[in-house]
Amino acid sequence: MERRLSAILAADVVGYSALMEQDEAGTFDRLRARRTELFEPEIAGHHGRVFKLMGDGLLAEFGSVVDAVECAVSLQRGMAERNASVAEEERLNVRIGINLGEVIMDGDDRYGEGVNVAARLEQLAPPGGICVSGKVAKEVENKLAFAFDSAGQRKVKNIEELVDVYYVRIDTSPRRRLPHKRGIGRSWWVLGVAAAIVAVVAAWMALYYPLTASSPAVSSAIPSVAVLPFKDLSADKSLGYLGEGVANDVIAILSRFADIAVVSRTSSFAYEDKEGDVRQIGKELGVGYVVEGSVRKEGDRVRIVAELIDAQTGGHIWADRFDKAGTDPWALQDELTGKIVGAMTGEWGAIRKADYSQAWGKDSTNLAEYDYYLRAESQLNLFTKEGLERSGDISQQGLQVFPDSPLLTVELGWSHWMKVGLLYSSDPQADLQDADRLADKVLSNKNLSPQVARLAHWLRAWLLTLKGDHDGAVAEMNKAIAAAPYNAFTLTDAGSIFLQAGQPEKALELTDSAAARDPGLSWFFNYVRGFIFIVLGRNEDAVEVLKTTEFADAPLQLAIAYMRLGRQADARAAVEKMLKSTPAATIQSWRQAWNFRDPSILDQAAADLARAGLPSGRAQ
Known part of the structure; x- marks a missing residue:
């Protein structure tokens, strides 16, 4: 017994x-x-x-x-x-x-x-x-x-x-939604937790992966992992952004390592609020490992639970719980770093510790600042007009409290640029000028963490592209890639920068690299591939990939490919579909979101769209 x-x-x-x-x-x-x-x-x-x-x-x-x-x-x-x-x-x-x-x-x-x-x-x-x-x-x-x-x-x-x-x-005080300015909330302490989680995940994957080489993976040569949004277990369900933020931090840091393939947030976040067998999730995402967890807050205490799971067997490889109460984020980070990395031996552990410490740095020590960023980011990633407006409002609120915050400044810059890029802007030139000013302000700061610098260089790459400085844009994009060399989303978007700079083969190479690391990001890299194939004259290939995505102006690019294949009815249908989702889309607004080194590429594409029925719009 x-x-x-x-x-x-x-x-x-x-x-x-x-x-x-x-x-x-x-x-x-x-x-x-x-x-x-x-x-x-x-x-x-x-x-x-x-x-x-x-x-x-x-x-x-x-x-x-x-x-x-x-x-x-x-x-x-x-x-x-x-x-x-x-x-x-x-x-x-x-x-x-x-x-x-x-x-x-x-x-x-x-x-x-x-x-x-x-x-x-x-x-x-x-x-x-x-x-x-x-x-x-x-x-x-x-x-x-x-x-x-x-x-x-x-x-x-x-x-x-x-x-x-x-x-x-159960209730020592009335439950309510947490205020924007918190004594603890989502803080820079959480970055320490994210780094600690990354250290352990990377350690276990490096040590454990050879024993489970049959696990599904993006590449047979390297272990692959998906990081799911951490579940919000708070009483009033007010910490959803925190759960997403922790997962996003882990993804960003893991993307720095060549020997780990991490799928993008857009792929893994598709499983948010869904209950399912982690083995099935691993199979669908093509990964050998899954990281999941939860966040909660009781009084002034924040608790984060993280788990690393073998996606082939469903077995737990590692789990830990991180607690924090009070106002000092670094005390716990140092404790966790010593606890987790100290368990690793040899040069490998030391390298990992140095890598993730460098990845985030300590360029801000305020506990509330990152909270504004995460809430703004959660709205930005909706890719809707209303989401971009809310993201900008939250960033501006944060900047009233932290006027010198590079993180909030670059986030506000991204909201301005994305209004233009997604054809939502009522005044594209004004939004581009604001984005340009904000990017310059961030990059004038010489004490940026690599992750903040990555966002700023990436934003500047797009802004220089639209100014016609393609060499400068490529240089800025290379700096952004260097901060997260294996981030599938960054690599894919880099394809658009290199395409407009007159390097379609390089652009295709970047999207292929992203696809190999994260098949679940197909909606995005197929979107970028679509325009690449159009420029290369591979219009049938363009149709095949663009039919799989509706991101941004994908219907307009599909219309261009259809026109060049003589399928005018299909082209008009694609334009009508775009106008249903984005009624304000015009040839003029579309042209302000792209700028090729060879101007004839955009001129010919605009002519195709005009014949397919896209309104011309008034000159800005």
């Missing part, structure tokens, strides 16, 4: 029988929905496992009592949020009990006093509440931000000894 120490969570619905009598079908459907959309994902996300389902309840086992209590709080808060939109007579109120004790293992089931006490504690919990044993309260009292209220010792059914009973004080 095998035994082990486990945290057991017991939950059931209050007044279930009465609810079933009142509305059997509706109650059953609501309970099933709560299990699938809330209970099962939360329990799995907190590393727990449901080992028994009853009609109105369940029993789950956790290896960590901290995870069990945090899961219970998330479940009750999730139920409260869902009940708020339901009529009172239809609400499902759950009570939860948690115990830490020895259990008997019988296959997938669990028995013994550890389970029995949890079930009895659940019966003592009020509707919407959580009741835990003294063992649980003592174990987690200094590890969690919420408090416990003692209910004294209680006699419970079929248990000889008295049980110390505590109630979890």
Whole structure:
């Protein structure tokens, strides 16, 4: 008979029988929905496992009592949020009990006093509440931000000894969305966590990959990884941008390493808010490894959990939890760096530590600044007119607080340029002038981290292209690539810069390189390839790739290829499709987003678009 120490969570619905009598079908459907959309994902996300389902309840086992209590709080808060939109007579109120004790293992089931006490504690919990044993309260009292209220010792059914009973004080203050300016929030500390995660991921991949060489990968020669958005486990779901930001930081740093292939954020972020088998995700993205995790905030404490998973087996290779409370971001970063990198031996570990430290640097120490950036970035990456407007507004708000921030300055510059590039701008020349001014301001700062410099050089490459300084644009783009040499998104966009500079073969080489590292980015590199093929006279190839994407002005490029193949009806249909999504698109606005070294390329393309029905627009 095998035994082990486990945290057991017991939950059931209050007044279930009465609810079933009142509305059997509706109650059953609501309970099933709560299990699938809330209970099962939360329990799995907190590393727990449901080992028994009853009609109105369940029993789950956790290896960590901290995870069990945090899961219970998330479940009750999730139920409260869902009940708020339901009529009172239809609400499902759950009570939860948690115990830490020895259990008997019988296959997938669990028995013994550890389970029995949890079930009895659940019966003592009020509707919407959580009741835990003294063992649980003592174990987690200094590890969690919420408090416990003692209910004294209680006699419970079929248990000889008295049980110390505590109630979890779930809400110590009204829940609300976090304000923009936080004491901790998404801070530069998180960059330290991201770097720490990267160090461990890179270490494990380098050491572990030869043992699992059969794992799917972008390249058979190097290990490949996808970083999923970290799940927002906050009570009010206000930290989505933080989860995306952590993942984006990890992607950016991993993109510096030649011996690791990391898929782009646009590929891996497609799985945001989706529950699925990590093995299937790995197969679909063509990677051998997946990084996932979660973020949450309780009081002034931020917690980030990260995991590295073998996408072939679904097995966990590494997991860790990072906690931070207070206002000093560097204390924890140094602690994590020593803890994680110190576990690595030899020259390899030292190189990795130096690489990721250099990647981010410490050119800003304010805790709130990066929060503005992440919220602006989350809007920018929607690629919509409204998203770009909101991104610019958030950057400007941040700059009122941090007027000398290079990070927020370059982000604002990108919002101006993308309005022009995506044909949303009502005044392209004014937006380009603003973007140019902001890029110059950032690059006048000699103390930029490589990641901020990458964004600034990349932006300047586009602005110099539109000014006709193609040699300068190529030089700036090369500087951006040097900061993240293996970032598939940067390489792909570089293809557009080199194409306009009169180097279509080099442009195709860059997009091919990006495609080899990140097949999931096909919507973007096929977009760039489309114009490359048009310039090379490969119009049938252009049609094939442009039919797979609707990004930016892809329908207009498709119309050009159709016109050159004599397919005028298809060309007109493509232009009509563009005008439905972007009514303000004109030949004039389109021309202001491109500038080729050979002006005849754009002149001929504009003539094709005019014949396909794109309005000319007024001169700006």
